[in-house]
Amino acid sequence: MQQQNKRRTLGALAALLAGAALFTGAAQAAGYPERPINLIVSYGPGGGTDLVARMMAPFLQKYLGGDARIVVLNRPGAGGAIGFAELARAQPDGYTIGFINTPNLLTIPIERKTSFTWQSFDLLGNLIDDPGAFSVLNDNPLKSLADLSAYAKKNPGKVTVGTTGTGSDDHLAMLRFERASGTKLSHIPYKGAGEVRGALAGGEITIGAINVGEALQYQKGGTPLRFLGQMGKTRSAALPDVPTFKEQGFDIELASLRGLAAPKGLPEDVRAKLVSAVKSTVDDPAFQAKAKDMFAPLRYLPPADYAKELAAGEAEFQQLWKEAPWLDK
Known part of the structure; x- marks a missing residue:
C-alpha cells in the first residue's frame, strides 16, 4: 500500500513538472522575442548574403513584432564552416538564427569531418537562388x-x-x-x-x-x-x-541557395513564429522591391520543400565526390 502511494505521489509530481514546463515554454513563446536576435552570416561583410541580411533585418523585426531587433554577425572563414558550426551549436531558443548557403553547407561535411550537416538545423525558409x-x-x-x-x-x-x-x-x-x-x-x-x-x-x-x-x-x-x-x-x-x-559549349549549371535556419530543437511556437515572419518578409512588396534593386533573385521555399531540395543536393554532391573529389591538389 505504501509503495502504491509512493508511485501515485511520484506520478503526480511528474505530471505537475511536465505541466509547469509546458506552461513556461508557452509563456516564453508568447513573449518571444524579448531581447535581440543574432543573425549569423558565414561570410565577410559586403558579400551577397551579408547585404541581403542587412536589408532584410528590418522586415523580420517588423513581422516578429514585440521587442524584436536583429543583429547581423559576420563569422567568415573555412568556406562558411565557421559560421555554420557556430549556428548549429547555439542554444535553440530562437535568439540565434542564420543564413545557410549551398552548396557549401552540403559539400563541406562531405569533404571533411564537421560538427554539422544540413540536418543540424531547423529550417525557416529559403529566400535566394543565385546562379554562378x-x-x-x-x-x-x-x-x-x-x-x-x-x-x-x-x-x-x-x-x-x-x-x-x-x-x-x-x-x-x-x-x-x-x-x-x-x-x-x-x-x-x-x-x-x-x-x-x-x-x-x-x-x-x-x-x-x-x-x-x-x-x-x-x-x-x-x-x-x-x-x-x-x-x-x-x-x-x-x-x-x-x-x-x-x-x-560548357555543360555547367550551378547556383547558390541562401535561406534562414536556426539550431535544431526550437520550441514549436517560436519556430512557427520565425517561419511566419520569413514568409511575410518575402511576400512584402517593399522587400521584393529592395531585393530587385539589389539584384537578389528571390526563390521562396517553405521548410518542407527546402528540406527536400537540400536532401536532393546532398545526394548529388555525394555522388560527385565519389566520381571526382573537388579538393585542391
Whole structure:
C-alpha cells in the first residue's frame, strides 16, 4: 500500500513538472522575442548574403513584432564552416538564427569531418537562388569562355580564379570548367564575395567567380566588371545579353541557395513564429522591391520543400565526390 502511494505521489509530481514546463515554454513563446536576435552570416561583410541580411533585418523585426531587433554577425572563414558550426551549436531558443548557403553547407561535411550537416538545423525558409558566373575587369581582353579556354591552354596555371572557398559553387564551377576545357587554372579562396570583388578590382586575380546577383550589385556600385558567362539553366532576366555556360559549349549549371535556419530543437511556437515572419518578409512588396534593386533573385521555399531540395543536393554532391573529389591538389 505504501509503495502504491509512493508511485501515485511520484506520478503526480511528474505530471505537475511536465505541466509547469509546458506552461513556461508557452509563456516564453508568447513573449518571444524579448531581447535581440543574432543573425549569423558565414561570410565577410559586403558579400551577397551579408547585404541581403542587412536589408532584410528590418522586415523580420517588423513581422516578429514585440521587442524584436536583429543583429547581423559576420563569422567568415573555412568556406562558411565557421559560421555554420557556430549556428548549429547555439542554444535553440530562437535568439540565434542564420543564413545557410549551398552548396557549401552540403559539400563541406562531405569533404571533411564537421560538427554539422544540413540536418543540424531547423529550417525557416529559403529566400535566394543565385546562379554562378565568371567575371573579369572591363579592360581584360578575354570576351568569352572560348577566349578563356584558349588563353588558359596556352598559359597553364596562369589564370587565377577567386572564389568564396573550397567546395563552394564558385570553386566547383572552376573545377568543372577545367575538366570541360582541358585547362589548368589556379584557385584563390577568399572569405566572401566582397573579398573576391576587391581582389578582382585590385588586379590580384584574373577571374572573379561571383554569383550573378552579387556581381550586378558590385557593377552597379562602380566596379568595372564584365561577365564572361553565367551558370543558370536559362539566361538571367537581369542579364539577357549574357549567354549561359551551356550556350557557350560548357555543360555547367550551378547556383547558390541562401535561406534562414536556426539550431535544431526550437520550441514549436517560436519556430512557427520565425517561419511566419520569413514568409511575410518575402511576400512584402517593399522587400521584393529592395531585393530587385539589389539584384537578389528571390526563390521562396517553405521548410518542407527546402528540406527536400537540400536532401536532393546532398545526394548529388555525394555522388560527385565519389566520381571526382573537388579538393585542391
